[in-house]
Amino acid sequence: MSDAAKYTENGLVALLKQRDVPAFEYLYEHYSAALYTVILNIVDEKEAGNDVLQDVFVKIWRQIDQYNEQKGRLFTWLLNIARNAAIDFKRSRQFRNSRQNLELTDSVYYSTGVTQLDTDKIGLAGLVEKLPEEYRKLIRLSYFGGYTHEEIASAENIPLGTVKTRIRKALSELRKLM
Amino acid sequence: MDINAYIESGIIESYVMGVTTPEETAEVRSMAATHPEIASAISAFEVMLEKQLKSNVQAPPQIVRDKIFSEIISPDETGKVVPMESGRGDIWRFMAAASILLFIASALLNVYYYRNYKQMQSSYQQLLADQGVMQAHVDKMQTRMNLLDSSMEMLQDPSMKVVSMKGNDGVATVYWSSKTKDVYLLKNNVPAAPAGKQYQLWAIVNGKPVNAGMIGDCVGLCKMQNIPEAEAFAITLEKEGGSPVPTLSALFVMGKV
Numbered sequence: 001m002s003d004a005a006k007y008t009e010n011g012l013v014a015l016l017k018q019r020d021v022p023a024f025e026y027l028y029e030h031y032s033a034a035l036y037t038v039i040l041n042i043v044d045e046k047e048a049g050n051d052v053l054q055d056v057f058v059k060i061w062r063q064i065d066q067y068n069e070q071k072g073r074l075f076t077w078l079l080n081i082a083r084n085a086a087i088d089f090k091r092s093r094q095f096r097n098s099r100q101n102l103e104l105t106d107s108v109y110y111s112t113g114v115t116q117l118d119t120d121k122i123g124l125a126g127l128v129e130k131l132p133e134e135y136r137k138l139i140r141l142s143y144f145g146g147y148t149h150e151e152i153a154s155a156e157n158i159p160l161g162t163v164k165t166r167i168r169k170a171l172s173e174l175r176k177l178m
Numbered sequence: 179m180d181i182n183a184y185i186e187s188g189i190i191e192s193y194v195m196g197v198t199t200p201e202e203t204a205e206v207r208s209m210a211a212t213h214p215e216i217a218s219a220i221s222a223f224e225v226m227l228e229k230q231l232k233s234n235v236q237a238p239p240q241i242v243r244d245k246i247f248s249e250i251i252s253p254d255e256t257g258k259v260v261p262m263e264s265g266r267g268d269i270w271r272f273m274a275a276a277s278i279l280l281f282i283a284s285a286l287l288n289v290y291y292y293r294n295y296k297q298m299q300s301s302y303q304q305l306l307a308d309q310g311v312m313q314a315h316v317d318k319m320q321t322r323m324n325l326l327d328s329s330m331e332m333l334q335d336p337s338m339k340v341v342s343m344k345g346n347d348g349v350a351t352v353y354w355s356s357k358t359k360d361v362y363l364l365k366n367n368v369p370a371a372p373a374g375k376q377y378q379l380w381a382i383v384n385g386k387p388v389n390a391g392m393i394g395d396c397v398g399l400c401k402m403q404n405i406p407e408a409e410a411f412a413i414t415l416e417k418e419g420g421s422p423v424p425t426l427s428a429l430f431v432m433g434k435v
Contacts (some may be wrong), residue, residue, distance in 0.1 A: 025212030033235040057246045076229040142197040178230045
């Protein structure tokens, strides 16, 4: 993208830490669509996605001081905030809507199967669709569902070590599609 | 440890995408700190992921952007502006409420004062009327007292001749000034004249009656006509307005000088 000339990543972060509004506008222009798409991949609903994206950018504005360049790229930090916010939202919504016996997998099939929103076709989810079902399911549970390895192991009735290995393998396969 | 095998295991992707366990995360960080290949593999996947996630995207609606920027910018500016405006609004609201209350209070006071005014006005009119009545009484008494006063003076005058007239039905007295020859009558005991009738005083001069005046409602002494000479005085009951000659059958009282 040619706009990259306007700010280096370090320069952008420095301005953001000074609460520079034009820098924040630049950040929004260049990152909001990617973050919004990830959020939609997770929450599967546009209204909810709008709310979560709003919360995410307000959080970014307020918590930019917590970003440490040594630990990774800015986008990786932004992506984690967006993904965590979306997963928190989905978890709290599922909790509100939950029936006593709601199964882990039910919610996953609910979000990617029953409602069948276009959000499966965009962003990373679109790429994940191209993976074999075995990998697809693990990525849905861990990346889009936010479930821990232990939760997945217990729900899928497979050993924890196997869960770890398969998730790594699935993401490694995903990378090959990039 | 085979660094390349580690890098190829998928742990880098898991770490960058945030699906590692806390122990795995700590492990990757420690490995990256000691192995520059791992650190650069991490950076490379971050760049790759960023590029991937920026493709096939859906842009958020403009409304979200507006909400975000109003939320992050407004706390600074509205912190100054909006409270002031709302503060001003409060003042206007307060003033409006106060003026309505004042208006209502004023309207109530108007009613109250108008009623008081009406009451006072009627009391005042009543007092004026009472005062008029009192004044009339006072005037009447004053007149009466003046008349009685002058009557008293005349009675005390030593030049006054006193002619007492008596009859079967009453008593009256003539006071006749020897200086001025004025005649005054005192009704000692004179019943009211019947309707259509009036008492008339006569002076008897050389045996003949001379009209000395009609007797009206007078206080104290009634001033009659001037009589230069007389031997006696008499009162008869005549028709109203008097008669040229006395009706002797109706002689009421008589007295010699």
